[in-house]
Amino acid sequence: MEQKTENNNNQQKTKSFAENFIYELKNFHIDKDFKLFLIVGLCTGIAGGINSTVFNNFLSDVYNLSASGRGIVEFPRELPGVLIVIVLGILSFLGDIRIAVIGMVCASLGMMGLGIFSPTFASMLVWMMVLSLGTHIFMPLSAGIGMNLSQKENYGARLGKFSAYNLVATIIGYGIVWFGFKYLGLTYKTAFLIASFFYLVAAGILTMMKDKKPKGKKVRFVFRKKYTLYYILSIVNGARKQIFLTFAPWVLINVYNLDPPTFAILGLIISLVSILTRTIVGNAIDIKGERFVLSLEAIVLIIICLGYSFAADIFPVTIAVIIIAACYIIDNSLSVVEMARSTYIKKIAVSPEDVTPTLSAGTSFDHIIAMSIPFFGGLLWASMGYKYVFLVAAFIAVLNLILSLKIKID
Structure with missing residues (x-):
C-alpha cells in the first residue's frame, strides 16, 4: 500500500498544472479542505x-502623486499590517x-470602495485601508491554514502548491487587465469591482471548509526569545520589500512611462517564471532547508x-528600461520565498498554537518598519534621485543575508 501511494505521488509530480487540476477535480472528495483552499488561492x-x-x-x-506623495500613501496603507497582531489576537476565538x-x-x-466611493483622495485612503486590513488579515493566516492541512515533511511542497494555484490565477488577473484596458475600454472602477467579486467568492469558499476548534484557551499573543531571529528577519525583510x-x-511608471x-x-512574465520558482522553492525548503533558501534570496536581491x-548610468534608455524591468520581474518572482520564513517558525515553534500568533507578530513587525520606509524613501528620491533609494535597499539585503546565515533548526 505504501509503495502504491509513493508511486501515485511520483506520478502527481510529473503532471502539468492543467493535468493536475483535472486530477484534483476528479478526486475532490479526497483531501477536500485543502482543495477548497486551493480554490481560495485561485480567487x-x-x-x-x-x-x-x-x-x-x-x-x-487619478490623483497625480509625486514620488514623495506615493511614499506617504504607504503609511496608511501599511498601518493595518502593523495592527494585525492585535486584530488577530482579538479575533482568535x-x-x-x-x-x-x-x-x-x-x-x-x-x-468596491476604491472603485465606486473614492471621489476624493481622502476617501480613497479610507477604502485603501479597508482593503489593506483584509489582505493583511489573510496574509499570515494563509500560511498557517496551509500548514495545518499538511504534514511536517511536506510543508514546503503543500505551500508551494497553494502558491502555484494562486499564481496561475494571478495570470488570469493580469490577462483581464491587459485585454480589458487594451481592447474593451476597461476602467479602474470596473477593474476594482471585478477584483471585489473574486475576494467575495473566496470568502464564500472559506465558509465551506471545516475550522478546527482550538483546544482549550486560544493563544492570542506570543513573544518568545526563541523566535527573536524570526522577528528580526521579518523587520529587515519588510524594509527591503x-x-x-x-x-x-x-x-517604471514615472521615469519610463509604462501603462x-x-x-x-x-x-504575465512574472507569473510564468514564478510557476517554476514556486515549485522549486517549495521543494528546496523541504530538501535544502530555510537557511539555504533565504540566503540565496538575499544574494539575488543584492544584485x-x-x-x-546603476542601469540608467551605464546603459542607454532603451536598454536601461529592459534591465530595470528584468529586475522587477525577478524581484516579484522571488516573493514566494516568504513561505520559507513561515515554515521556519513552524519547525521551531514550542507548540503548534504558537504558529499563527507568531506569524501575525512577524507581519506586524514587518509593517512597523515598512510603514515608515516609503516616507523617507520618497524624500530621498526627491532630494537625490531614485538610485540612492535602491542603494539603501542593497544595504538592507546585505543585512538580510547575514541574518539568514544564522538560521538553525534542531
Missing part, C-alpha cells in the same frame, strides 16, 4: 493580480478560517538592487 490570485497591476497607475493617473472569511470580506469591501513594492513600479497593459505583460541603481 485571491485573480483579485490580487488585478489590484497589483492597476493600483499604482490608478494613483498616478473564531479560529483561523473564520477570521480569514472576515479578511476576504474586508478586502472585497475595500476594492517595501522599497521594492513602492518604488520599483514607480520608476497598465504593459504592467499586465510584465505581470537586483544594484541593477535598479
Whole structure:
C-alpha cells in the first residue's frame, strides 16, 4: 500500500498544472479542505493580480502623486499590517478560517470602495485601508491554514502548491487587465469591482471548509526569545520589500512611462517564471532547508538592487528600461520565498498554537518598519534621485543575508 501511494505521488509530480487540476477535480472528495483552499488561492490570485497591476497607475493617473506623495500613501496603507497582531489576537476565538472569511470580506469591501466611493483622495485612503486590513488579515493566516492541512515533511511542497494555484490565477488577473484596458475600454472602477467579486467568492469558499476548534484557551499573543531571529528577519525583510513594492513600479511608471497593459505583460512574465520558482522553492525548503533558501534570496536581491541603481548610468534608455524591468520581474518572482520564513517558525515553534500568533507578530513587525520606509524613501528620491533609494535597499539585503546565515533548526 505504501509503495502504491509513493508511486501515485511520483506520478502527481510529473503532471502539468492543467493535468493536475483535472486530477484534483476528479478526486475532490479526497483531501477536500485543502482543495477548497486551493480554490481560495485561485480567487485571491485573480483579485490580487488585478489590484497589483492597476493600483499604482490608478494613483498616478487619478490623483497625480509625486514620488514623495506615493511614499506617504504607504503609511496608511501599511498601518493595518502593523495592527494585525492585535486584530488577530482579538479575533482568535473564531479560529483561523473564520477570521480569514472576515479578511476576504474586508478586502472585497475595500476594492468596491476604491472603485465606486473614492471621489476624493481622502476617501480613497479610507477604502485603501479597508482593503489593506483584509489582505493583511489573510496574509499570515494563509500560511498557517496551509500548514495545518499538511504534514511536517511536506510543508514546503503543500505551500508551494497553494502558491502555484494562486499564481496561475494571478495570470488570469493580469490577462483581464491587459485585454480589458487594451481592447474593451476597461476602467479602474470596473477593474476594482471585478477584483471585489473574486475576494467575495473566496470568502464564500472559506465558509465551506471545516475550522478546527482550538483546544482549550486560544493563544492570542506570543513573544518568545526563541523566535527573536524570526522577528528580526521579518523587520529587515519588510524594509527591503517595501522599497521594492513602492518604488520599483514607480520608476517604471514615472521615469519610463509604462501603462497598465504593459504592467499586465510584465505581470504575465512574472507569473510564468514564478510557476517554476514556486515549485522549486517549495521543494528546496523541504530538501535544502530555510537557511539555504533565504540566503540565496538575499544574494539575488543584492544584485537586483544594484541593477535598479546603476542601469540608467551605464546603459542607454532603451536598454536601461529592459534591465530595470528584468529586475522587477525577478524581484516579484522571488516573493514566494516568504513561505520559507513561515515554515521556519513552524519547525521551531514550542507548540503548534504558537504558529499563527507568531506569524501575525512577524507581519506586524514587518509593517512597523515598512510603514515608515516609503516616507523617507520618497524624500530621498526627491532630494537625490531614485538610485540612492535602491542603494539603501542593497544595504538592507546585505543585512538580510547575514541574518539568514544564522538560521538553525534542531
